[in-house]
Amino acid sequence: MLTNKSFLLKTEMNQKSNLLLGKIVSSDITQKLSSSIKDLKNKNIIPKLAAILVGDNPASKIYIKNKSKFFVKNGCESETFNFSSDSNQSEIISCIKQLNNDDSIHGILVQLPLPKSFDDSIILETITPKKDVDGFHPYNVGKLFSGNPQFIPCTPHGIIKILDYYKINTSGKNCVVIGRSNIVGKPMFALLSQKFETGNATVTMCHSRTNNLRHHTLNADIVVCAIGIPNFLKGNMIKKGSVIIDVGINRIVENSAKKSYKIVGDVDFESVINIASHLTPVPGGVGPMTIAMLLYNTVSSAKLNNT
Ligand code: NDP
DSSP, rough: OOOOHHHHHHHHHHHHHHHOHHHHHHHHHOOOOOOOOHHHTTOOOOEEEEEEEOOHHHHHHHHHHHHHHHHHTOOEEEEEEOOTTTHHHHHHHHHHHHHTOOOOOOEEEEEESSSSTSSSHHHHSSSSSSOOOTTHHHHHHHHHHOOOOOOOOOHHHHHHHHHTTOOOOTTTEEEEEEOOOOHHHHHHHHHHHSSSSSSOOOOOOOOOOOOOOOHHHHTTTTTEOOSSOTOOOOOOSSOOOOOOEOOOOOOEEEETSTTTTEEEOOOOOHHTTTSEEEEOOOTSSSSHHHHHHHHHHHHHHHHHHHO
């Protein structure tokens, strides 16, 4: 009979073996990118990102700072263009137009969400599709949905890379994507349903108006949860042996934590871990992939625009 201690150890080992660790996949991707970055450098090209930050949303500032640090750490460059929330939209548009024509810039992103007074679509559509490394321009959305993508939005692309890395077969599987945002849910739906190697799934997209969500998730072989509600998906909502991808990044108050808050996902880790065959933890799961895929897209752009 297992003692309490060995039982706990066994559970811990089981837990470790069924975690899909984006931080490992992200290192693998940056490692593979390093030779392309070196080749570009030999031609005097340094992949460079231009990041546009509007307003003073603290989370957006942190995201931009982290992206910039990550680029520099990997031998690339990043420059941030700051605008106050009372700037005129036309100032941002003219900055983007200049960046579109600047040969030293390979990727342009606008950190979302923008303050309410700005029109996201007009601003995003100003970015030239060939430097649209977030993949949000309607041209790139259309390319993805028609099965011939140029730049794929970073978070769903990162999820595909995790599935590839861990050899999780998606072909013929029932997948449920919860959440229909333009940045995660819709491109995730497009990727999983395409005739791609990691694709060919039967995909159901759920959202806040879905009736009986549990009926769908209980039938799913793979669930991608991207809704922004802490610990929403519980163990009793999923099928034994299913693969669960937790996209959520939610800050919840926790007085015992060092920073008085902790980050949790949209999936209730404790109740799901022993039912799922695989699960992405938060943090350390999908999060590290988003930034790695931004680097991937920027390096691809530098290669594409210089051949
Ligand atoms: P949005 O707020 O844009 O979209 C949320 C989606 O969830 C909507 O489609 C909404 O439905 C749906 N939804 C809300 N409540 C429910 C419910 N009770 N049942 C079913 N569906 C529901 O979110 P994002 O896609 O931008 O982000 C989702 C989460 O992922 C957030 O926690 C965010 O922080 C995180 N995120 C993480 C990233 C990473 O790098 N790991 C990158 C991007 C996001 P409806 O359309 O009907 O309103």
